[in-house]
Amino acid sequence: MNRSKLVISSAYAAMVTIVFVVVITVWAEFSVPLKDWLKNFSGHHWTSKSIFSLLLYVLMTTVLYFSPQKESEQKIDRALGLLLAFTLLGTAAITLFFTGHNFKIF
Structure with a gap:
């Protein structure tokens, strides 16, 4: 196993997964059918998002590793620098979204 290639593949897969989590989280807050589908899939929408995130991460890491x-x-x-940036931006996006959502800004 090529560790350098695995690190790079894993970092890019994590970036894709971060974008997925941010998008699906915001989308589910505005789409009752999506949130209900996520709830019905596993019993709770956060559990479903976690399952899909894990599957996406593993799939993307594998695809990128073998590319x-x-x-x-x-x-x-x-x-790794990009991964740090994506992590900070994703955290900020979700924090700002739920802060705005809580205070009825949107």
Whole structure:
């Protein structure tokens, strides 16, 4: 197993998963049918989002790992830097959304 390639693949898969979680979370708050479907899938909408997030992460990591790419220290640094940025932006997006939602801003 090529650890450098796994780190890069995992970082990009995590970025895709972060975007998925932010989008599905906001979308489900505005779409009753989507939220109900998520509830019916596993019993609770957060559990369903977690299941889908895990599946997406594993699938994307596998696909990216087996795709042709060259790894280097520079690519690892870039992937991890982007992952940090996506993590911070995703956290901010969900925090701001629920803050606005709580105070009836939208």
